[in-house]
Amino acid sequence: xxxxxxxxxxxxxxxxxxxxxxxxxxxxxxxxxxxxxxxxxxxxxxxxxxxxxxxxxxxxxxxxxxxxxxxxxxxxxxxxxxxxxxxxxxxxxxxxxxxxxxxxxxxxxxxxxxxxxxxxxxxxxxxxxxxxxxxxxxxxxxxxxxxxxxxxxxxxxxxxxxxxxxxxxxxxxxxxxxxxxxxxxxxxxxxxxxxxxxxxxxxxxxxxxxxxxxxxxxxxxxxxxxxxxxxxxxxxxxxxxxxxxxxxxxxxxxxxxxxxx
Amino acid sequence: xxxxxxxxxxxxxxxxxxxxxxxxxxxxxxxxxxxxxxxxxxxxxxxxxxxxxxxxxxxxxxxxxxxxxxxxxxxxxxxxxxxxxxxxxxxxxxxxxxxxxxxxxxxxxxxxxxxxxxxxxxxxxxxxxxxxxxxxxxxxxxxxxxxxxxxxxxxxxxxxxxxxxxxxxxxxxxxxxxxxxxxxxxxxxxxxxxxxxxxxxxxxxxxxxxxxxxxxxxxxxxxxxxxxxxxxxxxxxxxxxxxxxxxxxxxxxxxxxxxxxxxxxxxxxxxxxxxxxxxxxxxxxxxxxxxxxxxxxxxx
Numbered sequence: 001x002x003x004x005x006x007x008x009x010x011x012x013x014x015x016x017x018x019x020x021x022x023x024x025x026x027x028x029x030x031x032x033x034x035x036x037x038x039x040x041x042x043x044x045x046x047x048x049x050x051x052x053x054x055x056x057x058x059x060x061x062x063x064x065x066x067x068x069x070x071x072x073x074x075x076x077x078x079x080x081x082x083x084x085x086x087x088x089x090x091x092x093x094x095x096x097x098x099x100x101x102x103x104x105x106x107x108x109x110x111x112x113x114x115x116x117x118x119x120x121x122x123x124x125x126x127x128x129x130x131x132x133x134x135x136x137x138x139x140x141x142x143x144x145x146x147x148x149x150x151x152x153x154x155x156x157x158x159x160x161x162x163x164x165x166x167x168x169x170x171x172x173x174x175x176x177x178x179x180x181x182x183x184x185x186x187x188x189x190x191x192x193x194x195x196x197x198x199x200x201x202x203x204x205x206x207x208x209x210x211x212x213x214x215x216x217x218x219x220x221x222x223x224x225x226x227x228x229x230x231x232x233x234x235x236x237x238x239x240x241x242x243x244x245x246x247x248x249x250x251x252x253x254x255x256x257x258x259x260x261x
Numbered sequence: 262x263x264x265x266x267x268x269x270x271x272x273x274x275x276x277x278x279x280x281x282x283x284x285x286x287x288x289x290x291x292x293x294x295x296x297x298x299x300x301x302x303x304x305x306x307x308x309x310x311x312x313x314x315x316x317x318x319x320x321x322x323x324x325x326x327x328x329x330x331x332x333x334x335x336x337x338x339x340x341x342x343x344x345x346x347x348x349x350x351x352x353x354x355x356x357x358x359x360x361x362x363x364x365x366x367x368x369x370x371x372x373x374x375x376x377x378x379x380x381x382x383x384x385x386x387x388x389x390x391x392x393x394x395x396x397x398x399x400x401x402x403x404x405x406x407x408x409x410x411x412x413x414x415x416x417x418x419x420x421x422x423x424x425x426x427x428x429x430x431x432x433x434x435x436x437x438x439x440x441x442x443x444x445x446x447x448x449x450x451x452x453x454x455x456x457x458x459x460x461x462x463x464x465x466x467x468x469x470x471x472x473x474x475x476x477x478x479x480x481x482x483x484x485x486x487x488x489x490x491x492x493x494x495x496x497x498x499x500x501x502x503x504x505x506x507x508x509x510x511x512x513x514x515x516x517x518x519x520x521x522x523x524x525x526x527x528x529x530x531x532x533x534x535x536x537x538x539x540x541x542x543x544x545x546x547x548x549x550x551x552x553x554x555x556x557x558x559x560x561x
Contacts, residue, residue: 034469104459126416127458136458167417167426167457168394175323 002257003053004060006249007040007074008083009067011104013216014040016047017246018058019254022090026050027243036070044073060257062249066105076256081109081120083248088212089115090251091238096208099227099235100244101198101217103131108201110208115251121201127166129197131217136166137190140173141183149222152187159185163193187222195226202231212236214244272425274435274507278317278335281536286314286342291555293349294336295547296329297369298356301393301421302507303332306544307342311552313536313545315340321393325356333362349555351547355394365554370399370410372546377503378405379545380537381527386499389489389518389526390542391508393421396489398496405546411496416456419488421507423457424514427481430461431474442478442513449476451484460484479513486517493522503527505542 001021008015014032018025028050030043044061048054063074064083071077080100088098089111098109106129110118123129127136138145159181162168169190176186194217202211211233217223218241228235238244286292289309297304299321307315317335321328329352337343344362352360353372360366369390377388383403390397395414401407417423428435449472452463460481467477493502502524508514509529519525530537537545 104462125453125455125459127456132458162394164415165417165457167422171394171422178323 002059002254003057004062004250004253004257005044005047005058006083006246006251006253007044007061007063007065007071008243008245008249009036009040009063009065009070010102010245011066014043014065014067015243015246016040016043017243017250018047018051018053019247019250022251022254024247025053027240027246029242032067036067037072040071041073060253062253062256064245064249076253078249078252080245081107081117081122083245083252084109084214085111085117085248086115086251087214087244087248089113090247091244092210092212092236094210095212095236097202097205097211099198099202099211099213100215101130101213101223102215106130106198106201106215108198108205110205119205121204123197123201126197128164128169129194133166133169133190133194134217134220134223136170137173137187140170141177141186143183148187148190149220151184152191152222153225155182155184155188157185158189158192161186161189163189188226191222191226192230194223195230198227199230207231207233209233210236212238214238214241216242218242269432271428271432272435276317276319278315278319278338279533279536280315280340281313284309284312284314286340286346291348291552292342292346293351293548293551293555294333294347295372295544295549295551296333296350296352296360296363297354297372297541297543297547298325298329298332298352298360299369299392299543300355300395302540303328303354304541304544305332305336306541306548307336307340308548308552311549316536316538316541316544318538318540321356325359326361328356329360329362349551351551351554353543353547364551367547367550369543370397370412371407372543372550373397373505374399374401374407374546375405375549376542376544376546377401377505379549380530380539380542381501381503384501385503385527387493387496387502389493389502389504391419391421391489391504391506391514393507396420396492398492400496400499409496411492413492418455418457418460419485419492423485424508424511426457426461427464427478430464431478433474433478438478438482439511439513439515441475442482443516445475445479448483449480451487452480454484454487482513483517486514486521489514489518490521493518498522498524500524501527503539505539507540509539
């Protein structure tokens, strides 16, 4: 029996998953706020409580994510791409491409049937390819973040908007609203532009089905619809895509725990 | 965030218009105008026989053709000029196809090169034009004709709009950012030069860490200058070098670009004495093209 934990320190939230012999026992998430390490410790404690375990029961903790160095209780670390690949293959054994779209970063990872990462492309330089874009536009359009997706699905076309840059799109939206351009079409334009950026990363790796989408943005139906259109293929999404990085890290932690025994 | 919640709009820059004293359009043979509708600012220049007669610089509204009309109208104010007096009008800039009174539209790249050639003379070879939503590095010959150019209009990093975002965040009036950024004793490391959104997040983090506003501003402007300099270096920086567009007034940016490139720009002429405004370089170029086009049409 192996009990392990994975901690994914993102740019906005920390996600924790506890696993026992490849079964998820508990998963928790917490906003980082001003003290990311404290937020991680809290999320970990909560996950332990949910799983009815104590710290001593966990044989190995592996951390991943942008803030991987802010998890002092981790025994080891793994790259975000490595964690994505492992999680993709865990959720869908047919996964060969894992796309991870988070708050401030997007990645496309090629993996083999064992969930070992082969190749990857990352965008961490431009906010127009990540979840931040949807947040900024929801603010500009004065709609709830959760409603952006369903709003965009009502549109039959996309607004002509400078969606190559979050800042430009923010100032464009003001004049588009003055011109009574429908919010649905503006939302569609944002998702189409994001999908274009993300799919261009996938094309650089080559299209290798099956394609799995994870990360917080995978929950957004608007983005998923635009990405499907853009890639022209089906996309597999696990039930809790936000926890994929933490699941991958927990699986790697289990392997490392076994090795030490 | 800032400009809807805050009471002061720190990004809001001053609009202005003026008529050259001592010049009378009634004595002129050819009256032309250049109207440059940018993404953030609209500029109009009226020329009498190829000399600047009057001008205006104002914010672009949500409608390009209204902005064009307003800008030219403001440049014509108190001059007695009517639209009928113009022999030829050229529209340029981001909204150039929506300049209703224009006889023709010409790209702002051609107009900025032509305008720079007129403002600083035939020795100008490299023009950096920093507009509201784009940055252009233009190489031109001694006649002001474009030889090559590079442009970034896909990303706010290094543009005027990016500067406005940070001015608003730090609550420093846009007219003062240059001076304030140069008040630091030591130049800090730059923030992200690839994305204004990420740079803004970094700036907030640095403020929380206890950095002064001045230092954060300097770090941001360093990043902007790096981004601009990369574009100029790609196109090749041959002397003489000049800066046009809104950021030509931002001494914080100008100093940093000069430092990175190791090249000084030619000084900005006195506006009141000459009527030559680097912000209106595109409109000046457009008015010059308008004169040339009018003369050509007359010869036929």
